[in-house]
Amino acid sequence: MYGPKNHGWIEAIVGPMYSGKSEELIRRVRRTKIAKQKIQVFKPKIDNRFSKMDVVSHQGEKEEAIVVENAEEILRFIENDVQVVAIDEAQFFDENIIKVINYLADNEKRVICAGLDTDFKGEPFGYMPNIMAIAEFVDKFQAICMVCGxxxxxxxxxxxxxxxxxxxxxxxxxxQESYEARCRKCHTVPKNNGVR
Ligand SMILES: [Zn+2]
Known part of the structure; x- marks a missing residue:
């Protein structure tokens, strides 16, 4: 293998829906492939709505991913000589995701985690805030508010x-459920106990 060995670190790519997180993850995955680095891509098993084995951006670009039931399962699939580990939809993993990504980074892997930093209520989503805290690099992306721009x-x-x-x-x-990207002012979460 050419070039210096990674020392190991964690990168977090966060933001709301439609902010381009998956596009950015795919971009970084492709750069590692151009550099002939060995990479594995993971995502949590959530449902069967989308293509099972791919990380898919809204633009339809895709990269193959290994679908795992929980965070610890990532370690079972990790190949010895892998240099880069990418994880999409990281907000859906259980608390073990922190141990797993720390372990990988401590063992000289570059770890890239993409996910939603807040849920539809505007509250911190799962373990994504913890991932942001332990990451060496955090990129927080914005979309454009579909109400006010x-x-x-x-x-x-x-x-x-x-x-x-x-x-x-x-x-x-x-x-009929749908999602929009919105700013702080236009984001609305009624709290009237189930009555819409
Ligand atoms: Zn707005």
Missing amino acids: NPATRTQRLIDGKPANYYEPVVLVGA
């Missing part, structure tokens, strides 16, 4: 076209 840092959840309630269950059967 200012920089969007939040993900607006809409159910049947109306802002989702704070207490709305994550899975709603029979409702």
Whole structure:
């Protein structure tokens, strides 16, 4: 292998939906391939809505990924000579994601984690804040607010076209769900106990 060996570190790519996180992850994955570095890409098993084995950006670009049930399973798939480990949708992993990525970085892997930093309520999402804290490098991206055009840092959840309630269950059967990127001012989360 050419060039110096990585010392190991963690990079976090965060932001709301439509801010280009997956595009950026795919861009970094492609740069490592151009440099002939060995990379493995992982994502958590969430559901079957999207292509199972690919990290897919909204532009339809894709890279192959290994789908794992939990954070520890990543270590079972890691090949000895891998130099770069990319993890998409990192906000959906359990607390062991912190141990796993620290272990990888301590063992001279470059670790790239992409994910949502806040959920639809505008609150810190899963272990993403912890990943941002232990990462050497954090890139926080903005989208454009679909209401007013200012920089969007939040993900607006809409159910049947109306802002989702704070207490709305994550899975709603029979409702039309959609998401928009919004700024702090236009992000709306009614707290009226389930009444829309
Ligand atoms: Zn706005």
